[in-house]
Amino acid sequence: KALDGRKMNLSxxxxxxxxxxxxxxxxxxxxxxxxxxxxxxxEGHKWTYYKLSWKGSSLLHPENTKIVIVFCVSIFFLLGGVYQIAIYGIGSSFTTAMDLDEWNLLGGKGNFSSEDFQELMIKHAKEEARNKTLLGAQPGNIHVYQSTENLSKGLKLEVFYQDPSYLYLGIAFLTISIATLFYLFRTLRRRKSILDMM
Structure with missing residues (x-):
């Protein structure tokens, strides 16, 4: 215990x-x-000093190991949260085709206006995007940014969407990270005040 916190020589x-x-x-x-x-x-010095090793310090202060583990968990959740939010921000895109049978099922027969056409495209894109999301949730932002119409073969859609599941996971991970960091700093401050009393 005498070596706790500093190195000392034999004298x-x-x-x-x-x-x-x-x-x-x-x-x-x-x-x-x-x-x-x-x-x-x-070399060149006559005194030999002794200090606690990590193993010795861990025996005297078992909370050191706990602090390191909590810190690592906090950093893991922080990086995971940033990564999840980045995935949400970048979004995903895919190409889908709407063949004539599907077009007719969705109401593409007969006379239709360009608004109806756009509405059918968005409806089809939302359905496809929802099937591609992590938890099957309705995507927050969907943009059909390119479409080519060829009524003899069908319709090809280029779709960009953002999966809200990644946003929710990112927020949850960041919340856990902040909570564990708060716990860690509170523990360290309490430990420092105890050491100052000694």
Whole structure:
């Protein structure tokens, strides 16, 4: 515990603990073998310093491991949320064809106005886009940005859409990330105030 937070040489440890240097050296050698303490020797310097290893620090402060895990989870959700929102923003596009049988089923027979034609195209595009979304939800933005009409073969549609499932997932991931970061900073602040009291 004396090495917690800083490195010390044999004399400093002896003064702090009130034990003889030989006793401390025996204990330190066992702790170095168990990889709980690191021995720091520098060329040209006469003093040897000792400090806690990660393993030793984790034994004294088991919350360190918890903090690292929470931080990694938070970063994972942050990156996942940004990625999901980016996918939503970029959107998706596909090409679909409406053959004459489908055209006739949707009401394309006989006389129709250009508004009816546009409405049938959008209806067909929305149905196809909904089938392509992650959760089968109705896409938020659908744009038919190119269509070529050839009534002898059918109709070809170029469709751009944004899947709202990615937006909802992104918002959920970012919310989880912010909550875990808030928990992490609160834990660190509480730990710092406890260490300051000692």
């Amino acid at each position: 400093e440890l002896s003064r702090k603990t009130g034990l003889s240097k030989t006793t401390i050296l025996e204990h330190l050698n066992k702790l170095v073998e168990a990889d709980l303490v690191k021995k720091i020797e520098r």
